[in-house]
Amino acid sequence: MSDRQLAVEFRGVSKLYGALAVLKELSLSVPQGEKIALIGPSGSGKTTVLRILMTLETIQAGTVWVKGEPLWHMPKGDGLAPATETHLHAMRRHIGMVFQHFNLFPHMTVQENVARPPQIVLGVTSGEAEQRAQDLLRLVGLAQKGASYPAQLSGGQKQRVAIARALAMQPAIMLFDEPTSALDPELVEEVLAVLRDIALEGKTTMLLVTHEMSFAREISDRILFLDGGAIVEEGPPDQIFSDPKEERTRLFLKKIIAAGHRID
Numbered sequence: 001m002s003d004r005q006l007a008v009e010f011r012g013v014s015k016l017y018g019a020l021a022v023l024k025e026l027s028l029s030v031p032q033g034e035k036i037a038l039i040g041p042s043g044s045g046k047t048t049v050l051r052i053l054m055t056l057e058t059i060q061a062g063t064v065w066v067k068g069e070p071l072w073h074m075p076k077g078d079g080l081a082p083a084t085e086t087h088l089h090a091m092r093r094h095i096g097m098v099f100q101h102f103n104l105f106p107h108m109t110v111q112e113n114v115a116r117p118p119q120i121v122l123g124v125t126s127g128e129a130e131q132r133a134q135d136l137l138r139l140v141g142l143a144q145k146g147a148s149y150p151a152q153l154s155g156g157q158k159q160r161v162a163i164a165r166a167l168a169m170q171p172a173i174m175l176f177d178e179p180t181s182a183l184d185p186e187l188v189e190e191v192l193a194v195l196r197d198i199a200l201e202g203k204t205t206m207l208l209v210t211h212e213m214s215f216a217r218e219i220s221d222r223i224l225f226l227d228g229g230a231i232v233e234e235g236p237p238d239q240i241f242s243d244p245k246e247e248r249t250r251l252f253l254k255k256i257i258a259a260g261h262r263i264d
């Protein structure tokens with residue numbers, strides 16, 4: 001068994017694409033409620049960590065545990081067997097994900113985008129789902145946009161709907177994969193403000209892949225620096241950004257600053 005207090009645990013996880021090792025025996029423990037930012041160069045494996053949790057990718061070695069239960073495996077006798085589709089389906093309910101490119105249902109209104117998934121997947125009554133959707137749209141500042149279609153919204157508004165839709169499933173764990181990187185600069189802050197509110201509320205475990213270093217520093221309890229499919233360094237934000245111990249972390253941050261980005 002795994003520790004029930006942990007929202008997420010990776011133990012010796014390896015992910016291969018053919019001969020390419022994208023994650024190399026990665027181990028990671030995330031207590032419930034912790035906010036983690038994954039930073040690192042392009043191709044270091046950050047998105048892969050999230051996609052494995054979403055069961056969008058399989059793994060070749062190791063185990064992943066979500067809320068004390070094996071994700072990609074099921075208990076069998078004294079050991080573990082590969083997970084069935086039913087097991088994966090049940091485990092997915094713990095996790096919500098917000099992608100870089102919104103992925104809204106284009107033929108549904110904003111209200112329907114948020115209300116339908118809990119009805120269809122969780123069997124929530126229509127009255128409760130509609131109410132929950134209204135509350136969440138208010139939370140993300142879009143109470144007036146329920147009847148609009150995604151094509152009628154700005155990028156920042158679309159992303160706020162995507163966040164409301166993920167929250168409507170009431171997941172214990174929220175994954176954010178570069179949620180602001182497809183947005184025009186002037187729309188970034190409105191999405192960060194919503195993420196900040198979720199982080200401050202405290203209950204939800206958050207794993208955030210981002211290139212917004214100042215924001216990662218502001219809201220995270222812990223920063224993980226990935227390079228080459230491994231966690232090179234991890235620690236509290238102030239330590240990682242002001243006093244990194246590893247040469248590779250220092251080099252990465254230097255490049256970020258040289259590219260004109262802030263890390264303070």
Ligand SMILES: Nc1ncnc2c1ncn2[C@@H]1O[C@H](COP(=O)(O)OP(=O)(O)OP(=O)(O)O)[C@@H](O)[C@H]1O
Nearest residue numbers: 017020022040041042043044045046047048049209
């Ligand atoms: N479907 C795939 N087939 C083959 N290789 C893949 C596939 N998906 C990802 N990769 C490779 O896996 C490695 C890790 O990718 P991943 O998207 O996790 O990196 P990342 O750290 O999130 O990068 P970025 O910051 O650019 O999004 C990269 O080398 C990528 O090219």
